[in-house]
Amino acid sequence: MTGVRIPPSPPSYFYLVKWYYLRFATAVLLFSSICLEEIVASVYFRIKDGGTWRYRAIGRGRPPKGAKFHVRYTDVRKKQTWSQPYDTVEEAQQAAANIGTILNAQARGLTVAEAANAANVNRKTVKTAVEEFLNFNRGLRPKSVQAYTTGLTEFLKYLPHSVRFIDEAATTKVLDGYKQSLEDEDYAPKTIHNRLLIVCFLLKHFAKETGVTYPTKLVKMPRLQKVTAKPYSSEELKKLFGEMEAEEYIRYLFFVHSGCREQEVQYAEWDDIDFDEGTYTVRPKKDVGFVPKSFEERAVPLTSELLDMLRARKKSATSRWLFTNENGDPEGHFLRKFKVVAKRAGLNCGQCETEIAEGKYHERGKVKVSCADRPVCEKHYLHRLRKTAATRWLRSGINLLDIQNWLGHKSLETTQIYLGYSKTSSNRAKVDAAGKF
Numbered sequence: 001m002t003g004v005r006i007p008p009s010p011p012s013y014f015y016l017v018k019w020y021y022l023r024f025a026t027a028v029l030l031f032s033s034i035c036l037e038e039i040v041a042s043v044y045f046r047i048k049d050g051g052t053w054r055y056r057a058i059g060r061g062r063p064p065k066g067a068k069f070h071v072r073y074t075d076v077r078k079k080q081t082w083s084q085p086y087d088t089v090e091e092a093q094q095a096a097a098n099i100g101t102i103l104n105a106q107a108r109g110l111t112v113a114e115a116a117n118a119a120n121v122n123r124k125t126v127k128t129a130v131e132e133f134l135n136f137n138r139g140l141r142p143k144s145v146q147a148y149t150t151g152l153t154e155f156l157k158y159l160p161h162s163v164r165f166i167d168e169a170a171t172t173k174v175l176d177g178y179k180q181s182l183e184d185e186d187y188a189p190k191t192i193h194n195r196l197l198i199v200c201f202l203l204k205h206f207a208k209e210t211g212v213t214y215p216t217k218l219v220k221m222p223r224l225q226k227v228t229a230k231p232y233s234s235e236e237l238k239k240l241f242g243e244m245e246a247e248e249y250i251r252y253l254f255f256v257h258s259g260c261r262e263q264e265v266q267y268a269e270w271d272d273i274d275f276d277e278g279t280y281t282v283r284p285k286k287d288v289g290f291v292p293k294s295f296e297e298r299a300v301p302l303t304s305e306l307l308d309m310l311r312a313r314k315k316s317a318t319s320r321w322l323f324t325n326e327n328g329d330p331e332g333h334f335l336r337k338f339k340v341v342a343k344r345a346g347l348n349c350g351q352c353e354t355e356i357a358e359g360k361y362h363e364r365g366k367v368k369v370s371c372a373d374r375p376v377c378e379k380h381y382l383h384r385l386r387k388t389a390a391t392r393w394l395r396s397g398i399n400l401l402d403i404q405n406w407l408g409h410k411s412l413e414t415t416q417i418y419l420g421y422s423k424t425s426s427n428r429a430k431v432d433a434a435g436k437f
Contacts (some may be wrong), residue, residue, distance in 0.1 A: 041073035041096035043089065059091060061276070071096045084158060124209050131167040133202050139403060142289040143263075151198040170203045170210035175219035188221040196221060231388035236347060243345040250309050251323050252338065257303045259389030259407055262382050263290060266330045268322045270314060278302055282408065288330070293408060300406050335382050336375075343375035352378045394419050 045054040045063035055070065056063075063069075068085035069092035083099070086092040123130075130152045137148055138178050158181050163169055178199065180190045196219060203215035213216065232240070237256070241249060254265055264282050267290040272281050279299040284291045292298070302310075312321070323331045342348060352371040359365055371377035386407070404415040 017430075024154075026055060041083075041099040042090045043096050044070050044072055045089075046070065046085075063263065073099050085304040099241050101420075123165045123167065125164055126159060126166050126169050127156065129202065129209070131376055133205050136205070136348065139375065140424070141291045141293070141295070147194070148198055148201075151195045152202060154195065155199050161368050166206050167210045169199075170215060170218070172218045173296050175199065175215070179219060179222075190224055192245065193224055197226065231391040232384060237388070239347060240341060246343055248308075248337070248341060251334070252341070253306055253309070254322070255334075255385040256389055257306045258282055258300050258394070260300065261293065261386065261401060261408075262334055264292065265323065265334065266290075266332060269320045270317060270322065271320070273302075273310060273314075273322075274299075274312060275307060278304070278307055292350045296408060300407050317367040338382060339375040339380055340379060342377060342380040343371070346378065348375075348377040352376060354378075390415070390419055 029433060045058065045067045046053055046055055047061070047064060047067065048054075055072070058069075068087070069089050070085055071083035071092055072080060072081075073096070074080050075341045083092075083095060087093060134145075134149060134152065140148070155178060157177050159169065159174070161175070163174060169175070175196065179192060179196060187195070197216075200215040200219075203210055203212055207213050241252070244252065251265075254260070254268070258265070258280055260268075260280070260282065267285045267288060268280060269285070272283055273279075275280065276301070279301055281297060281299045282292050283297050284295075313322075319328050321330050325331050325333070348371040350370070350372040353368060354376050355366045355368050356374075356376065357364055358367050360429060369376055390403055390407055392402065393406070400412065400415065400419075404412055405418075407415060409415045
C-alpha cells in the first residue's frame with residue numbers, strides 16, 4: 001500500500017548470536033591493543049546514509065545484507081590505509097589479524113618470524129631503543145637533538161641485518177664495524193668520535209638490557225688533537241678590519257667585543273641590547289629554536305665604540321634582528337663571509353687544501369682547492385674571535401671570574417683553555433729570570 005512503511009523482518013536467532021559474538025570479540029581485541037600498545041587493524045562495513053557512503057566499525061550498528069567489509073590500518077609511514085573489500089566479516093577479520101601481525105613486526109624492526117619467537121618478547125629492538133632514547137632526550141638544545149637524531153639514523157642504516165636487538169649492538173664487533181664504515185666515508189676524526197659517543201650514550205641508557213655499563217670501553221675512540229687557544233694579534237686585527245666594509249665591520253666587531261658564539265650573534269635582537277647598562281643579554285628564542293648553551297641567560301658588556309655604532313644602526317632598523325641576510329632573516333653565513341675577508345686581507349697561509357662542491361645540477365661535483373687562491377683557510381674561524389675577546393679582557397686586567405661569566409662557561413678550567421695561549425716573547429724576561437741561579 002502506498003505511503004505505508006513495512007517494518008523489516010526480525011533477524012534470525014543465529015544471526016543475533018553471531019553478531020553479538022563479533023561485537024564481543026572486537027571489544028576484546030581493542031582492549032588488548034590498548035594494554036599492549038600494539039598496532040591494530042580494524043574492520044569496517046560500508047553503508048549508504050542519506051545518499052552518502054559512510055564507513056562504520058564492526059559493533060556499531062548492523063551491516064545491511066550484501067555489505068562489503070574493509071580493513072583500516074596505519075602503515076609504517078603513519079598513513080591511514082583502507083584494504084580491498086571483503087565479502088564476509090570473517091574474511092575481513094582474518095585479513096585484519098594478518099595485517100596487524102605484519103605491522104607490529106615492522107614497527108619493532110623485526111620479521112614476522114622474529115616477532116613470533118617467544119624468546120624475543122621482552123627484548124628491545126635497536127629501532128625501538130633509538131626512538132625511546134630520542135624521545136627521552138627531546139628536551140636538549142635543538143642542536144644537540146639534531147646531532148643525536150642524525151648520528152643514530154646513520155647508525156641504524158649501518159647495522160648489519162643480523163643485529164636486530166639492542167643487546168646485540170653492544171659489542172666490540174658492531175662498534176668497530178661502525179667506526180670503520182665512518183672512516184671509509186672519510187669522516188673527520190672529531191665527527192667519528194662524536195658519532196661513536198652518541199651510540200655509546202644510547203647503549204649506556206639501556207645498560208639494563210645490554211648488560212654493558214661502560215660501552216666506551218668496547219671500542220677504541222679516535223685520538224683528537226687539542227687545538228690551543230690562539231687569539232688574533234693586534235696586527236692581524238688591523239689587517240682584517242682594515243679590509244672590511246661598513247656592514248662587515250660592525251658584524252665582526254660585535255664578535256670581538258662581546259666574545260659571543262656564532263648563534264648568539266646570529267639570534268641577537270634589539271630587545272637584548274640595554275643601552276643604559278651597555279650590555280647584550282643572551283636569551284633563548286623559542287620561535288626560532290635557539291637555546292643558549294647550558295640553558296643559561298647571561299649579560300655581556302659591550303664597548304662604547306660598539307654601542308655608539310648600534311645606536312646609529314637602530315635608527316634605520318626594520319627587523320627585530322641586529323644582523324640579517326638579504327631576506328630579512330638572521331644571518332647564517334658569518335663563517336663563510338669571514339673567510340672571504342681573511343683572504344682579502346692577505347692572511348691566508350696558502351697551504352690549506354680541501355674539497356668543495358662546484359657546478360649546478362648534473363654537472364655539480366667536488367673539486368680540490370687551495371687557500372692560496374680561495375677563501376678556505378682553516379686558520380680562520382669565528383671561535384678565534386671569541387678567544388681573542390677573552391684574551392684581551394684578561395690582558396686588560398679584568399677579573400678571571402668575570403670573564404668566565406661573560407663567556408658563559410660553567411667552569412674556570414674551560415675559561416683557562418681560552419686564555420692558555422701567549423707568545424713566549426711576552427714572557428721572555430720572566431723565563432730568563434727564572435733560569436738564573
